[in-house]
Amino acid sequence: MTDTVEIPERSGTAFRLARGQTLTVIDPRGEQVADLLAFNAEDLDEAISSGRTLDYAETIYLTTGHALYSNRSRVMLRIVEDSVGRHDFLLTPCSYDTFHHFYPTLPPHRGCFGNLAAALERYGIAPDRIPTAFNCFMNVPVDGTTGQLKVLPPISKAGDHIRFVAEMDLVIGLTACSAPDSNGGTFKPIHYRVD
Ligand SMILES: [Zn+2]
Numbered sequence: 001m002t003d004t005v006e007i008p009e010r011s012g013t014a015f016r017l018a019r020g021q022t023l024t025v026i027d028p029r030g031e032q033v034a035d036l037l038a039f040n041a042e043d044l045d046e047a048i049s050s051g052r053t054l055d056y057a058e059t060i061y062l063t064t065g066h067a068l069y070s071n072r073s074r075v076m077l078r079i080v081e082d083s084v085g086r087h088d089f090l091l092t093p094c095s096y097d098t099f100h101h102f103y104p105t106l107p108p109h110r111g112c113f114g115n116l117a118a119a120l121e122r123y124g125i126a127p128d129r130i131p132t133a134f135n136c137f138m139n140v141p142v143d144g145t146t147g148q149l150k151v152l153p154p155i156s157k158a159g160d161h162i163r164f165v166a167e168m169d170l171v172i173g174l175t176a177c178s179a180p181d182s183n184g185g186t187f188k189p190i191h192y193r194v195d
Contacts, residue, residue, distance in 0.1 A: 027161070113130060
């Protein structure tokens with residue numbers, strides 16, 4: 001069991017997660033998103049896949065009991081606890097370009113994409129290999145008729161968490177998201193624990 005680690009606001013990290021270990025992602029203050037990536041530690045061409053996962057789950061709202069699949073249709077992570085029940089797996093990590101698109105008047109920020117790219121560099125993962133992230137606590141409701149989506153503040157409250165168990169040896173990327181709309185307009189840290 002490890003201590004809880006803090007990811008400071010608007011930053012990110014990367015670490016190994018061995019098969020059978022659990023990863024708990026905690027929103028310590030509430031309304032804060034954490035982008036999660038997973039790569040097969042033995043073969044970095046195998047990565048977490050939104051398309052595979054949503055196809056097999058037959059829903060865009062993933063929670064306890066759902067598996068997160070790789071591009072090779074193998075289970076990478078399984079959600080074993082979830083105190084929130086609302087996460088996003090549609091949208092890519094926020095980036096310099098995202099800020100230019102949505103927030104042209106704000107100072108630009110490299111966002112989750114830049115933070116993930118920097119953290120994953122030491123594992124040999126280049127930026128172009130970064131796929132759609134599983135966005136813990138991100139609240140993206142979709143109108144079932146029109147397909148229009150919205151990015152609303154997370155419904156997570158202080159201390160809420162989601163826990164995953166690893167089904168293979170993984171390299172994990174994890175952030176405290178940097179985009180204003182995703183996080184209710186303020187930037188907070190994220191906590192995580194590996195057990
Ligand atoms: Zn972000």
